[in-house]
Amino acid sequence: MTTIPSRLASVSAISGTQQIARQRVRALYRDWYRSAPQIVSLYALNISPSMIREKKRADFERHRGITDVNVIDMLIFKSKQEYQETMNCWKTEAHVMSWFRKHEVRAPPTTFMDKFLAGRDDPQVLLPWQAENNH
Structure with missing residues (x-):
């Protein structure tokens, strides 16, 4: 065509x-x-x-x-x-x-790999200098 x-x-x-x-x-x-x-x-x-x-x-x-x-x-x-x-x-x-x-509602990611693929950080896993800034 x-x-x-x-x-x-x-x-x-x-x-x-x-x-x-x-x-x-x-x-x-x-x-x-x-x-x-x-x-x-x-x-x-x-x-x-x-x-x-x-x-x-x-x-x-x-x-x-x-x-x-x-x-x-x-x-x-x-x-x-x-x-x-x-x-x-x-x-x-x-x-x-x-x-x-486009407008599908997805369940929030629960596993590490799902969070990683979604581009979200796991709040339980922080580097030492990030933990100091969060307190």
């Missing part, structure tokens, strides 16, 4: 009013919604298009309360960038499936 980098490229626009920003958000949501079946087939995902639609709906809903037009424009830009990368196949299946793993 040939990739045309400019296929979905667009100039960054600034919304003058909240009404214009709202229209741009709706158009972007429609693009994501309509492209869900194509995303599933492009990446040969073992999920239904409705799952992608639900995830994207949740992403848009998470930012529903934002009223600052500049912030809305920035979020539109980021979402359009993600849309272009996705539709031009600049991602792998793992990238697309990571959308569904």
Whole structure:
């Protein structure tokens, strides 16, 4: 499959009013919604298009309360960038499936190895100069 980098490229626009920003958000949501079946087939995902639609709906809903037009424009830009990368196949299946793993709640690490892999220090194991600073 040939990739045309400019296929979905667009100039960054600034919304003058909240009404214009709202229209741009709706158009972007429609693009994501309509492209869900194509995303599933492009990446040969073992999920239904409705799952992608639900995830994207949740992403848009998470930012529903934002009223600052500049912030809305920035979020539109980021979402359009993600849309272009996705539709031009600049991602792998793992990238697309990571959308569904981002917000999983994990149990806190309990073993040393789990804490180490999570990047946390074990408070029971301190070096001598660290123990002096903690008291």
